[in-house]
Amino acid sequence: MAVHRTVEPSTSELGTFTRQNANTIHGHALACLVAADRYAHIEHEIKPSLHAGDTVICDRYLASTLVLQRLDGVPLEFLLDLNADILMPDLAVILTASPGLIAHRIAERGIRHRFHLDPTMPGREVDLYAETALTLTAKNVKVLVLDSSNATPSELAAEIADTLPDPR
Template identity: 50%
Template sequence: MTANDQGLFVTIDGPGGVGKSTALEHTRARLTRHGLRVHSTREPSGTSLGELARHGTETYRGLSLACLVAADRYHHIETEIQPAVERGEIVLCDRYIASSLVLQRLDDVPVETVWALNSHARRPDLSVILTAEPGVIAQRLRARGAHSRFEKMPDGSKKETTLFAEAATFLQEAGFATLVVDCTSRTPAETADIIAAEITRPSARNEHAN
């Protein structure tokens, strides 16, 4: 696999505190060292719409928040993700549809509704879902601090871990190429090794190109 190959779209999801952002950065560094062009991004996006969704979880709830997140996603795909893939870059996105299938469900939005809102979004070439023991995640979350009301929920880590497992199954059954990585005893660097290896293995590259 070379930097001139067709681009790829890879998403990384998981419970708050599991280490998504750190693993993504390690993955970006590994791919870059292989001479690959990498574009890192996140959801909600850095646009005004995305910032409204990111910082508005206390104001917006339920279906209104689910629609806001989905609207930001479609704009993000059109203006940033798709152009980067077409340039031949590997796009690494911190949070995507899997997170909606969890966080919006924590807000009592039915999974069928969440899926309907996101069913036209570009499918990742690889959907990575990180997991870990809820107690370990909760400890990490306390160390770094909560970023939203979802992370402040009682037993939030346990609920998110359960729902992310369900989301992984849901996406697999929907035909998404999905990689689940248990980070309970792995460092972010070790997690990144697994992700980067999956992205760069030749057989996977051919599957994504088809």
């Protein structure tokens, strides 16, 4: 089975612009850019890979949107409407940890975006990912929530591999 790895924002020109400007473009405007990139990403990269029989693994997708854009003040309903016509994942994996451990990891690796400047962000992020898991489950998406606090990357990868749907 071939695996195609990808990321959002994508590596396209629009995705690169979105990633480079995510610290200066906020709220609804950023949510619209992320969604526009996602629709193009689905059309030009994800669907062709799936049609070729590949398994597609995307780092960041709808779950990340439903958390990060909400941290930016965008209502859930707007985000769901904006992403209403996307290709839903067969499996959404959400890695979590305690807010204190998340804050520690951010401090160790350094601030990568403006959300890391807010000391309340780790707790809010954990809560929003829990809500997002319920939202995706209600949309018939299989969701795997893994606590990464005490697990090694290899242990997490094995648990994810064991949960992957059978190839079609």
